[in-house]
Amino acid sequence: MNDLLTFLLLSSFVVMSPGVDTALITKRTVSEGQASGYRMALGITTGSLVHTFAAAFGLSAILMQSALAFEIVKYVGAIYLIYLGVSSFMTRKKQETEENLKDQIKPGQSAFKQGLLSNVLNPKVAMFFLTFLPQFVTPGSSSIQQLLMMGVIYTFLSISWFFVYVFFINYLRSWLLSAKVQRAMDRATGLVLIGFGVKLAFSKQN
Numbered sequence: 001m002n003d004l005l006t007f008l009l010l011s012s013f014v015v016m017s018p019g020v021d022t023a024l025i026t027k028r029t030v031s032e033g034q035a036s037g038y039r040m041a042l043g044i045t046t047g048s049l050v051h052t053f054a055a056a057f058g059l060s061a062i063l064m065q066s067a068l069a070f071e072i073v074k075y076v077g078a079i080y081l082i083y084l085g086v087s088s089f090m091t092r093k094k095q096e097t098e099e100n101l102k103d104q105i106k107p108g109q110s111a112f113k114q115g116l117l118s119n120v121l122n123p124k125v126a127m128f129f130l131t132f133l134p135q136f137v138t139p140g141s142s143s144i145q146q147l148l149m150m151g152v153i154y155t156f157l158s159i160s161w162f163f164v165y166v167f168f169i170n171y172l173r174s175w176l177l178s179a180k181v182q183r184a185m186d187r188a189t190g191l192v193l194i195g196f197g198v199k200l201a202f203s204k205q206n
Contacts, residue, residue: 006196007136011154013192014132015161024118025162028111029169036111037169041162043115045155050120051129052151056144058130076131078197085193 021044029037119125133150137143175181 003136007150008153008157010192010196011157012161013188014128015154015158017186020118020122021115021162022165024115025166026169028114029166032111034166034169037166038163039111040115041159041166043112043117044119045159045162046112047116047119047122047125048129048155048158049151051126052133052148052155054126055129055133056147056151078135082194082197085190085195085197087190 024044025037025040028040129151133147133154136150137146
């Protein structure tokens with residue numbers, strides 16, 4: 001696996017960046033309490049594991065068979081990360097988040113199931129896993145193990161952040177959801193993603 005520290009840093013920024021997952025967890029926690037927020041977080045992170053297995057077993061065969069395919073995945077990933085970074089600076093992101101939230105909130109549905117389905121059925125999440133994880137793979141016979149390990153690490157970071165977020169949301173809700181804090185988090189995440197994407201695009205595969 002290439003550069004574990006970079007993977008941990010970038011994953012942390014992505015996990016903490018405000019988005020649909022955060023909005024869903026916030027709504028359930030505020031309306032139904034912390035227990036419901038925890039169940040929502042578990043559902044969302046379980047969905048991340050589903051994407052991890054799909055990416056691991058779907059991509060590993062390609063990456064092991066073709067050096068050209070590996071390079072293509074790397075460049076597509078770089079472009080996508082830059083796109084995500086630029087998107088973080090656009091006000092439209094908030095509007096899209098609100099629209100997606102309205103579509104995904106269904107009264108009476110269990111928090112865990114709602115979180116799981118919102119994550120598994122989100123094509124943006126699938127695209128992220130298919131382009132993000134391979135950037136840190138060292139080509140070889142252990143591609144599946146590397147992808148699975150990174151997916152598990154990403155999921156652990158996600159559930160840790162979401163649980164901390166739910167725990168403190170009643171005390172820090174007004175601060176965490178303020179426009180100023182959300183803009184700062186979006187911009188910080190955007191800069192990191194753009195920087196990493198540019199670095200990746202100009203790096204050479206060993």
